[in-house]
Amino acid sequence: MAARVVLVAGFTQHDVADELWRASPESALVRHDLSGLAEGVVRRWKDGTLTVLELAHGCVSCTLRLDLVPLLEGIDGRVIVHLDPMLEPEAVCFALAETEVEVEAVVTVVDTATWLDDATGTDSLADRGMRAAENDERTVAQVVVGQAEFADALVLTGEPDPVLTAVLDRLSPTAPREPATGDVAALLDAIAPSARRGEIDDGFGSLLFGRPPLEPAHGVAVVHFTDRRPFHPMRLHDSIGVLLDGVVRVRGRVWIASQPDAALWLESAGGGLRVGNLGPWEGEQDQEVVVITRSADPAHVLAALRSALVTDEELGLITELDFADPFTDWHEELEL
Template sequence: MSDAIPVTILSGNLGAGKTTLLNHLLREAGDRDVAVLVNDMGDVNVDADLVADGSELDVDDGVTELSNGCICCELQDDLETAVVRLARDRSFDHLIVESSGISEPAPVARLFTAESRAAALYDVSSLVTVLDTRLFLDAFAGDGTPERRGTDADGRPLSDLLVDQIEVSNVVLLNKADLCSEAELAEAEELVLALRPDAETIRTEFSAVDPATLLDVDRFDPGAVNEMPGWKQALEGDDHGGDGAGAHGDHHHGHRHPDEVYGVTSFTYRRRRPFHPERLAAFLRDLPDGVVRSKGTLWVAGNDHRQVVGQAGPSVRVEAPSPWIASLPEVERDMYRSNRPDLDWHDEHGDRLTEYVVIGTDVDRDAIEAALDDCLVTDAEFEALDDGSFDADGPFPNEPGAEAVIREPTPAPNPGE
């Protein structure tokens, strides 16, 4: 039996109820000895004081407080030092790490799973995300979005962060359930299922949940297929043959495919013909309101780089991680191909391919696929590509590692202005 200390990593948007959950877990811990690491985005770590007051623990005794900042970013070294010191100085049964409401949980989990001093002492048991259910629904509801949806400290839309937090979670708490109708709660559950098919969802009020549900479990398995978010499972499950969208594969563990859930659909658009950059940009800027999440690789005409698009609610961003292998000089191309025998290679187009997963509520698949087909280059434009006369511009990056913002949320008007 391993002597490693189990770790629960807690994330969620600002105001969702993470600190309330933390206090609840400490109050109801029973005979468990729980250590906690908390941080806050303010100059003073308010969360540490709240947790200490709510659990009748002294900060110096039961709660270790990190200095100001995001524990998964600039304070990564501080976090590692803190967890190692905790394990060496105190005896406890379980560690809970509460990340800032503006940070992603995945880098925190990597600290405990990669080769490090912390990984030698701890095992991640689960990643838990707390949602303000009303805000979560509003973030993807299109019209009537409240002012609370905005951007994080780096200017990234909070809808992006909400999706990132859900897509790595093992457990999602739909908190403030008393503020939502039964239909709204069911919709939230189906959205989480589509984004993260293998996560357990739990409805809560004031973050009240049985501590055993979060602490006495071992859900985290970074090497398992079921650790994939919904869009990756859609790609892995699809039939890769042909130029079309492909058929859906079966999921394991008894989980329902999002297509089987009323109101929530998921499909993959797959083509071996490039997009016209201007028509594609126009499509991405005007996605149907029901599209909650879409992600994948795009082949854009006149661009030698793979375009990886990520959309969460109103936010659409594209990056160019690397060139298409087919666009490289022959010697490099042959080297890459020899090292990747399973590479999907087309005799004419090489590895150039669009694979784009769409997840949404009540979306019209046929209409979206038809609109995407209209964005593909015509035969005449394809000929222009071959003879070098193709002339079209667009916002897509053409340098390795470059990024572009295609669409951002429109800030809600301030009633006081």
């Protein structure tokens, strides 16, 4: 017995989950409130019944592992799960990956009035009084971009301007969109067969998921960078400012000269940056970086990445050089 789950994410208040529940009367509706998570308190509603949970360790992973996953494993049928605004659906799908629970779809609500400012701003969740734990250093941009990027379908709260449309075309190119005033339930039928539906990739595949348009539109562009030479660790570190200013999203699988066997992962949104380790290269070091710019000059971003590569002379001496590496103690192990 296991559930078929529709995850509904979004950083704004909305009733999309309730609409989907009403359109599927045989389904269950689960909603979490994590506003008290830092104090170890989680409130959960299932079909309107409130349960207050007290966790020894107030964290998102504990909420998923100790409550949501066991709950869904015990339900047979469709479940509409309305995620707390601070939750990213990819983390939920990762927690469900080893279970029999099927992710039918991920639907994200985009507030057209605030999303683009949030996605390119520097506010942290702590600045908004929303962090999930004392050590939660995520930015609002990381959350809203992650929610939209991982979505199989998008619900828009209003009419998007051309810039927002151009960003979403490149961030989530295959996701059908529907206004919140439209037929949200029908949106599930419009999801492409090739949609993720909760599948977690390992970071070694193409980073141009869904084949986003590469030509610029309304000042929004995609920089697609590949090269067979490694990065110089200090020069890559020094170029990070370029990758954060005027940029909506960076995702990159990179090879640095000081760690030749490790595939590192760079991911940023707004002013937030995450660096991790994907593990050993599965073959050749096929590094790839994809940058979605809003106001940054794509040529400037591309030049910064190219200038961070090792030179021909450094490449010839690569086994003899001792590179200073600021990434050695910076990155964390990524569980993708």
